[in-house]
Amino acid sequence: MAQFVSSIIVVWTSLVLSVSAQYLQNEALLQAQATCVEYLGIPEARLAQYNISVYPPDRDTMCMIRCAGIILGFWEDEQGLLIDGAKQLFPDSCDVELVAQKVLHCAERKLLSCDPSDACARAYYSFRCAMRKFELSSSTSSSGQKLTAEKFLRAQYVCANTLRIPQDHLKLYNQGVYPDNTETRCLFRCIGIRLELYSDAMGPNLERLHSEFSVDQPLNEFKSRAGYCFEANRPLILDHCTAAYRNLYLCFREHFNAFTTQNRQTLLSHSPSPQTCLDLQSDLLLYGDDV
Numbered sequence: 001m002a003q004f005v006s007s008i009i010v011v012w013t014s015l016v017l018s019v020s021a022q023y024l025q026n027e028a029l030l031q032a033q034a035t036c037v038e039y040l041g042i043p044e045a046r047l048a049q050y051n052i053s054v055y056p057p058d059r060d061t062m063c064m065i066r067c068a069g070i071i072l073g074f075w076e077d078e079q080g081l082l083i084d085g086a087k088q089l090f091p092d093s094c095d096v097e098l099v100a101q102k103v104l105h106c107a108e109r110k111l112l113s114c115d116p117s118d119a120c121a122r123a124y125y126s127f128r129c130a131m132r133k134f135e136l137s138s139s140t141s142s143s144g145q146k147l148t149a150e151k152f153l154r155a156q157y158v159c160a161n162t163l164r165i166p167q168d169h170l171k172l173y174n175q176g177v178y179p180d181n182t183e184t185r186c187l188f189r190c191i192g193i194r195l196e197l198y199s200d201a202m203g204p205n206l207e208r209l210h211s212e213f214s215v216d217q218p219l220n221e222f223k224s225r226a227g228y229c230f231e232a233n234r235p236l237i238l239d240h241c242t243a244a245y246r247n248l249y250l251c252f253r254e255h256f257n258a259f260t261t262q263n264r265q266t267l268l269s270h271s272p273s274p275q276t277c278l279d280l281q282s283d284l285l286l287y288g289d290d291v
């Protein structure tokens with residue numbers, strides 16, 4: 001009888017896993033993070049950062065990653081990064097084996113400069129390698145491109161830090177309000193660039209915007225409507241930030257408004273804690289270095 005019950009559980013579990021693998025994986029990381037924050041006595045506010053995949057290189061975060069790694073099977077103090085465990089976190093990656101090689105190579109290189117007895121730092125830097133490489137590889141596959149509230153929040157968070165925009169201004173932005181002032185214009189430019197929706201040289205990425213926001217409308221129609229808007233903006237463009245604000249935000253405002261309305265719950269539930277300048281610089285350095 002016990003055997004019968006347990007085989008039912010196995011069948012049921014594998015069904016659930018196969019149906020919603022991607023959801024489960026991300027959910028698993030979220031759960032492990034929440035558990036580790038509690039277990040290690042890390043201030044609860046930090047969890048909001050981790051929930052949007054922001055992992056600054058400080059002690060608490062490093063040990064949280066080690067803890068989550070042990071729970072999820074991507075880290076072991078003796079063996080280091082366990083690639084099979086890491087793969088599961090990024091089900092959308094294109095060529096998993098190739099990326100796995102790169103991840104291991106990156107981790108080996110990173111760990112050369114780590115104190116071998118510092119398991120938290122070793123787990124953390126290995127995870128950073130995995131996150132960067134797998135993320136890059138999934139951002140080239142179409143399913144990984146989909147704009148989500150989490151990606152948007154993360155871009156906004158990093159941009160606000162880079163531009164030193166006070167945290168209380170983010171509350172306004174999270175309600176979908178982007179007033180026409182210098183600070184906000186430059187924030188929107190930064191968000192657009194990070195999300196690959198915009199570049200200074202090419203302007204708004206119309207194919208991306210169409211597939212994100214307006215798939216049901218014929219592409220030609222979408223493009224020509226946008227063209228009229230860019231044309232009207234032309235005499236008003238003073239600098240890169242005005243260009244981005246007008247041609248990306250104002251020209252597609254109805255779509256951005258719909259996006260913030262749809263994701264209201266997620267956007268409003270996040271008020272990330274401020275990051276120090278030192279954290280941020282090393283964060284940016286890390287990003288540069290990992291690529």
Ligand SMILES: *[C@@H]1O[C@H](CO)[C@@H](O)[C@H](O)[C@H]1NC(C)=O
Nearest residue numbers: 030031034044045047048051
């Ligand atoms: C972070 O995510 C976990 C798991 O989904 C959730 O329980 C927790 O409330 C979230 N915390 C914050 C501060 O966003």
